[in-house]
Amino acid sequence: MAPKNALLHGTLEVLILKTVSQTPRHGYAIARLLEERTGEAIQVEEGSLYPALYRMEQKGLLASKWGRSELDRRAKFYGLTRKGRARLSEEVEAWTAFSQAVSLILAG
Amino acid sequence: MISAEIVKLSRRTLARVFKTPVAAEVKEELDFHIEKQTREYQATGMSRDEARRVAEARFGNLSKVVSDLEKIGKRRDEVMARREWWGESRRDVRYALRQLRRSPGFAVVAVLTLALGIGANTAVFSVINGVLLKPLPYEAPEELVSVTSAFPAMDFDRFWISPPEYFELREWNQVFADIGGYRTGTTSIETNDRPLRVPSAVASWSFFPTMGVSAELGRTFSEEEDLPGATPVALISDGLWRRAFGQDTEVIGQSVRINGVASTIVGVMPPGFDVEDAGVDVWRPLNIDPNDHVNRRGNHFLNLVARLDDGVSLERAQADLDRLEVRWEEEFQGTHTPSSEFHPFRATDFRTDVLGDVRPAMMLLLGAVVFVLLIACANVANLLLARSERRSKEVAVRVAMGAGQARLVRQLLTEGMTLALLGGALGLALGHFALQGLLRVNPDGVPRVAEIGLDWTVVLFTGGVAIVTGLLFGLAPLINTTMAKVGNTLKEGGSRTTRSSAGQRARRMLVVAEVALAVVLLTGSGLMLRSMAALQDVDLGFQPENLLTMEVSLPAADYPTPVDVGAFFTTALERIRALPGVVSATAMSGLPPLRTLDANDTEFEDMEPTEEGPPHNVDYWTSIDADYAETMGIRILEGRGFELADALAETPVMLVNERLARTFYPDQTPLGRRIRPGPSWFTVIGVVADMKQAGVNREAGTELFFYSPQxxxxxxxxxxxQNFMIRTDRNPLGLAEPVRRLLGDIDAALPISDVQTMEQNLATSLAQPRFMTLLLSLFAGVALLLAAIGTYGVMSYSVVERKREIGIRMAMGANSSSVLGMVLKQGAVLAGLGLVIGVAGAFGLTRFLTAQLYEVGATDPRAFVLAPLFLALVATAACYLPARRATRVDPVSALREE
Structure with missing residues (x-):
């Protein structure tokens, strides 16, 4: 149970990093985007999204800033820090290498 | 560059001011999310209420998520605040280092100044740490006490204990877990046919359990081995075991000749085990008889060390000794019976007793280095003040842009700390190596030299000093950069003629303070130097130049009778006198100027000891050989010296020193009077001038001289x-080898020790005062140098500041000598004020030196005139250079400059 959770947890972090890599987004946008991009294959529960955002900010992977949103209300936008960007590219590389290796075996 | 920093700074400041509390942040963030989701669902046709319910449901347990987020958020804010604090500190340090790199001259002077101040403190503290703070290397050393006796009537306030007293004390006391007796000395030991003369001690079998030590190899003495007539046994030190026995474990049970007697080695002591810093290599049993309660009552020679029972205080131990004095008085009679009035006993902390009273001297040195450090701080504060004035515009901009006072203080402190820690690191190295150098030159300067070195305590101390120092001077520039001034500085467009009167006043006060501190130190070291000179000028009673000395000890096994001993010395002296370069030679028991007190009971004919008269006891008994007066160069005041004929004369004759003559024969001649030290009566035939034996700085005690041949x-x-005394017409050490060879020819097994010139021996006996003088003078020198640099710096800065004014004056017709006078006068006022305060301070403080001074008063006029005068000269020189520069100001360019 525990390793699987950890994997999921880690995966969530990478996905979040990816979604905010182009432009800063607020929590709702991140949740929607994750659902859309994965064809709703991954259901992100809001109950775990926000704690993840807070922790990532604590780790210095994300930085947040209040700004105006579509609803003309204040919303909190999350963006990548330098450290977050570095982490993202690391994770992408690792994932690519891993999935290539797995594909090679499965294809063979 | 600066503006970029300011923008960063202000953004951070804003962010901090408008920081939202976590609870509000969580609420607003989630509200937004739910509202967004609700509208999304409404768009698909749900009612608002239902949409909102479904949206909230997506969070699962919403209130739990909220409270989780609040918790995580709080933690996140803490972590981020800490990260930011460190980031700021790193930026501050980087900024400080950049500032220092930008003005390397300032950085070098400031760091060196601090290194001197902190280094001096490191050096003194490592001495204090080694000598006073580190526990003695025994088990639970705080439980150890010395038991000593006194004879108030003879002014003996720290006297030894006799064997019967030791046994009775062991039996009767109710406060000690155990008591051991010991006495240090020197011993001859033969190892692999090589005779050695080594530091040694005799010790009771109970000494080792009392100290809480057991042998590293083998065992310590048994009670039976400590009785008289027991088979001779010995313990050796770890050092001797390595040096002379090649760490051979077979050494246990081996028989070696010690003082000519075959003795069995029963144990090797652990490394570092020693007593009184004596470097004991051989331990032998006391061999005293517990049943001989009567005969040896007056034979005081033991040092006693006792271990307090659990929970017993020193006071209670003393009370028990007081109780025993009463019991002793009830059971025994005679002059040597312990009693509260005539022969009291005292319990002292063992460390205090064996180390002697070095604490006041150490505290004095500490006081001196604190002064040096204060001067160093004043100098660096000065530098920082001057620099901050040049930087005041930059600081003002930062304040205007929102860098709060607190932020600014932190920046200043970081700069101060950076300097202080750099100075501290350099000071640690400087202090350590300087001290090691000094100790190498002067190894007997302080007790427990081996314990002195760098350890964590010293490093922590130095770090602490550096931090306090950084706080002290780091904030100095604040005097200048108060918020109130910000507006002014900006308005004035940074004109350099602007006076920051607060800063200037502060800098002048610092000069006054450091001059005052330097005067105190200089006066103190002046007193020490005068005292040292007095010590070196002391009339020793003999001529120490060109004298070679060495000690031999003839074992009873090889020289059974006094005649054999006499024959050896006669033969040896005859041959030594025949060596080329030898003017004359003699032998004597005891070696001036510092030897152990004998304090032997002595009978004086036709004199009854009285209450008020001197006790019939002589401080030193000395036996001398032929040619003594010529060799030592002593003066015969009355009568005559020994002659060869005396050796054969039937009537025993003796010489006494002047002190003895005046003590026992006031207003009359001792010549022809008789004195009985042992079995026979000796007739006094001459009075000789006092010769120092109790130390160069102490008055000579009473002394009588036997003629060895008689x-x-x-x-x-x-x-x-006995010690050979050989007067030479050349460098005495050149004769050391020929004499050694010659003695080796007579007896190859005889070890020769302490081969040195009398002047070396004198130097050793003065090592402690010399070390104090050396350190104090060194500190005074550093103080003087720093004060001079400080004065020079402030005066130079003042001349630069007043350049425009000086230019105007010169344009108005002032000549260079009046400008010179003006600047010098300004400096003289500051230095003069410092001198007055310093002299007043010295008057108050030098009395703490009294115990260290010999024949020099604590307010010796010469030191009190010369030291300030010297400082005045230095201060004048420090002012003169900037004053000269002032006279070279070109009026035209000075006026045009702004």
Whole structure:
């Protein structure tokens, strides 16, 4: 149970990093985007999204800033820090290498 | 560059001011999310209420998520605040280092100044740490006490204990877990045919359990081995075991000749085990008889160390000794019976007793280095003040842009700390190596030298000093950069003629303060130097130049009778006198100027000891050989010296020193009077001038002299341990080898020790005062240098500041000598004020030196005039250079400059 959770947890972090890599987004946008991009294959529960955002900010992977949103209300936008960007590219590389290796075996 | 920093700074400040509390942040963030989701669902046709319910449901347990987020958020804010604090500190340090790199001259002077101040403190503290703070290397050393006795009537306030007293004390006391007795000395030991003369001690079998030590190899003495007539046994030190026995474990049970007697080695002591810093290599049993309660009551020679029972205080131990004095008085009579009035006992902390009273001297040195450090701080504060004035515009901009006072203070402190820690690191190295150098030159300067070195305590101390120092001077520039001034500085467009009167006043006060501190130190070291000179000028009672000395000790096994001993010395002296370069030679028991007190009971004919008269006891008994007066260069005040004929004369004769003559024969001549030290009466035939034996700085005690060749015959007694005294017409050390060879020819197994010139021996006896003088003078020198640099710096800065004014004056017709006078006067006022305060301070403080001074008063006029005068000269020189520069100001360019 525990390793699987950890994997999921880690995966969530990478996905979040990816979604905010182009432009800063607020929590709702991140949740929607994750659902859309994965064809709703991954259901992100809001109950775990926000704690993840807070922790990532604590780790210095994300930085947040209040700004105006579509609803003309204040919303909190999350963006990548330098450290977050570095982490993202690391994770992408690792994932690519891993999935290539797995594909090679499965294809063979 | 600066503006970029300011923008960063202000953004951070804003962010901090408008920081939202976590709870509000969580609420607003989630509200937004739910509202967004609700509208999304409404768009698909749900009612608002239902949409909102479904949206909230997506969070699962919403209130739990909220409280989780609040918790995580709080933690996140803490972590981020800490990260930011460190980030700021790193930026501050980087900024400080950049500032220092930008003005390397300032950085070098400031760091060196601090290194001197902190280094001096490191050096003194490592001495204090080694000598006073580190526990003695025994088990639970705080439980150890010395038990000593006193004879108030003879002014003996720290006297030894006799064997019967030791046994009775062991049996009767109710406060000690155990008591051991010991006495240090020197011993001859033969190892692999090589005779050695080594520091040694005799110790009771109970000494080792009392100290809480057991042998590293083998065992310590048994109670039976400590009885008289027991088979001779010995313990050796770890050092001797390595040096002379090649760490051979077979050494246990081996028989070696110690003082000519075959003794069995029963144990090797652990490394570092020693007593009184004596470097003991051989331990032998005391061999005293517990049943001999009567005869040896007056034979005081033991040092006693006792271990307090659990929970017993020093006071309670003393109370028990007081109780025993009463019991002793009830059970025994006679002059040597312990009693509260005539022969009291005292319990002292063992460390205090064996180290002597070095604490006041150490505290004095600490006081001196604190002064040096204060001067160093004043100098660096000065530098920082001057620099901050040049930087005041930059600081003002930062404040205007929102860098709060607190932020600014932190920046200043970081700069101060950076300097202080750099100075501290350099000071640590400087202090350590300087001290090691000094100790190498002067190894007997302080007790427990081996314990002195760098350890964590010293490093922590130095770090602490550096931090306090950084706080002290780091904030100095604040005097200048108060918020109130910000507006002014900006308005004035940074004109350099602007006076920051607060800063200037502060800098002048610092000069006054450091001059004052330097005067105190200089006066103190002046007193020490005068005292040292007095010590070196002391009339020793003999001529120490061109004298070679060495000690031999003839073992009873090889020289059974006094006649054998006499024959050896006669032969040896004859041959030594025949060596080229030898003017004359003699042998004597005891080695001036510092030897152990004998304090022997002595009978004076036709004199009854009285209450008020001197006790019939002589401080030193000395046996001397032929040619003594010539060799030592002593003065015969009355009568005559020994002559060869005295050796054969039937009437025993003796010489006494002036002190003895005046003590026992006031207003009359001692010549022809008789004195009985042992079996025979000796007739006094001459009075000789006092010779120092209790130390160069102490008055000579009473002394009587036997003539060895006669003593040998009439009383059948000879001193087995004697010193050769050889007067030469060349460098005495050049004769060391020929004499050694010659003695080796007579007896190859005889070890020779302490081969040195009398002047070396004198130097050793003065090592402690010399070390104090050396350190104090060194500190005074550093103080003087720093004060001079400080004065020079402030005056130079003042001349630069007043350049425009000076230019105007010169344009108005002032000539260079009046400008010179003006600047010098300004400096003289500051230095003068410092001198007055310093002299007043010295008057108050030098009395703490009294105990260290010899024949110099604590307010010695010469030191009190010369030291300030010297400082005045230095201060004048420090002012003169900037004053000269002032006279070279070109009025035209000075006026045009702004």
């Amino acid at each position: 003593l040998n015959r009439t009383d059948g007694f000879a001193y087995r341990t």
